[in-house]
Amino acid sequence: MSSPEFLWSNTYNEWSPEHMESPELIAGSCICCDGNRLSKSPAVLMPFVALRVFGHEPLEITADWGLRDLRQGMAYTLCNSLQCQGCGALFLDYRFTDKQMTALYQGYRDESYTRQRNHFEPGYAAVAEHYRGREAYISDVEAWLAPHLPALPAVLDWGGGSGINTPFLLQHSLLHVHDISAVELVKGAERVGPEQVVKGRYDLVVCSQVLEHVSFPLALIEEIHAALGPQTLLYLEVPHEALMREHRGSLDLARLKRHWHEHVNFFSEQSLHCLLDRAGLVLVDSYFLPVNLGWRQGEVMGVLARRA
Template identity: 70%
Template sequence: MVSRELIARHCICCGGGNLEKSPAVLMPFVALRVFGHEPVEITEDWGLRDLRQGMAYTLCNSLQCQNCGALFLDYRFTDEQMEALYRNYRDELYNEQRIRFEPGYANVPPHYHQRANYLCEVEAWLAPYLPEAPAVLDFGGDSGINSLFREHNQLLHIHDISGVELVPGAERADLERIRQCHYDLVTCSQVLEHVPYPLDFVKQMLPALGTGSLIYVEVPHEALLRAHPGSLQLATCKRHWHEHVNFFTESSMRVLLESLGLVVVDVLHLPVDIGWTQGEVMGLLARQA
């Protein structure tokens, strides 16, 4: 089992210790929210003999596992740091702080409040494996705006720490309620790329899986990985880190799920256009062994 290292020295998916490492920077917005760091310019009046003058940013390392190919930030944020990073996510203060470092972000937020248009394709891909109106648990589903089968379900439960208002028809479910329910489908979409310990996060979902239950885990198939399929030399290409602290290969996702006793049933690679950018999502459908 992968340990909870604050500075990763083992793979977050397979636990292997054979990691390629390369220096990178943590983007200023994330560094501010997590560590309280601001970029600073080292000037002549600092009087530092052995340091070159210029801008200083929060340093980190890019790590890539040489076994499963997972590419990730070496910092593994604590619960307190994660809360600081995502506190009042995309509210006025969050947007103001981010725009200060990333002026282009000002054009993005409106799209986050619309349902992603590719979800109907994911639902069509999943439908043959499910009842006509499935009972769904969306783990980390925020408001439920992007929950699968939102308009066609037996029930839709959301488990999320955000506490935001849910879309009509969705119900909030804590871990105790989850254990008492049967779900046809447990989903976790666009979450694992953000969390410091993805294996532990998926493990929390296992009590929701009963006889016949399926789990669908979806992550971005990042452009860097798509441009260099199968490469284990990507640490030197990843020079900065933002909110996505984990880049997953299909191999790394398979290893992660299988290490928890899950059997992968099918894999989806789906090109998407989500309004402000084009990319690809990777979804793995699995069941208990």
Template identity: 45%
Template sequence: MINDFPSSLQREHIATQCVCCGSTALQKSPAILMPFVSHRALGWPPAVIDAEWGLQTIPQGMAYCVCNTLHCVRCEFLFLDIRFSDREMQQLYDGYYGEEYEALREHYEPGFRERNKTLTTPSELIELTRDFILQHTAPTRILDWGGGDGMNTPFKGQGYDTDIFDIDKKPTVPGTRGVSKKEVSTSTYDLIVCRHVLEHVPYPSDALGEIHQCMRDDTLLYIEVPHEALMVGDDDLSSGKKRHWHEHINFFSIEALNNLFGACGFKVLDIQSTPIVSDARLSSASRILQAVVKKTKQVTQTDIR
């Protein structure tokens, strides 16, 4: 265990530590990165190896991007060993669900274009999100971190003052305002919402460190991530049970989130696994992890980096 995690965590392209608790006690099993993600993020489409390649010791067939599944035996976190760079994340998420994104994904995953019609409609989970938050605060000034165009932000209009910050800069819906990091740093918020972001990012502690700097002592932070089916009720979870990876590169347990929040300077006020109805955005997940946290200490960017 690394005692001064997260400041000591190596920001490696291929992880050798748990990115939630810093442990190096990791199980490892081979897996593949799904071809849409490897093509879009890394520029590595699959290749058909045939006789024309002239290879003597490698069997012919389809070659995909090989990776590893890592499982932290300390906090039960399950994750892809590839930790995408800023450039790779930009390539993967620029124009998210847009025409170019949709066309490439349809090529590798026939039927996605039809599914995308559902993905670009309001989420059925919003009321669950609102109800959980309203148990802890009645916010008026809100930042949605990673909120896209604001369609699925839980509070907008009707007296709510809602800012949206996202890597994929696009016009936001009425009742919201798109903001830059500079604007965020000079604003104050009662509540920061971060829904379905941490399962995508290579180093969640970095995202939480940036959010931490935007919070006052009385600001609350709401986090929501999928509680993937593989992570629920399996006492024998191992790396070998996850053989492929897509956009969700982090599968969280409650223990992993508790470690992550504590290391990043947050006190957990409430955390739970909540059953949900089927949601196309969450693939096989039938539950979500919901948490409300607040600051417990000052963490500088030097501490995080």
């Protein structure tokens, strides 16, 4: 998967004025379609995220506190699960600031990050080892994208980390990675900043396994507009989360989502299409791809779009 250490600094700079004036840090409307019919249910923010974002640690309320009106037991950071009754998007009510996002992903999967997370989630260190190589399913992504592209496409991976999971890593005319992390790039990839992202230069722009992490996914897609020429294709990929797969089409999922971790947005197919429409993009194709890596199974949802 791509690293979520992508460009979220200046998140609001490409927003329309109404967004720039007052970004919602507690969501009051849908992050995808902007609808205001939201179902709500209490949930908890997982301790690792709560510590990194808010500095909160779990604590136990005991009898020696002498509190009359609070029950004894463990206390965790509270939040709400929200689901849009229009497009079906399911998301955390907290919308983290740039500073909080930086704190959450500082040193993503390095030794310190892994040790701290493993403290709260025993066994995480072993799982993290699986993310160091190229994901096997990327070849299926390439096969799906290839008919839409020239034989040697010019590719930009927006938020691609080292480029290890960038499509067409071994078959391209140009491979750029736009990412704020300092991780070393794989052979053949070139790092570019926003000033080097030139509209019309690319056949394909990829933003894979990123939108589920960000507080304002529409703002990120609008930033990507800088790289999209009239013929450029944009490939967006997100996990098709188990809860969404198991209850396809349900608008009663807020009560079932009891905890939130680093994936703060769960997308339905309709909600992803709404994002494209609001960003001024036209859907070209979409698909669901089962992912079986041996140590885990799942499904990804991909959409291919272009400028309207």
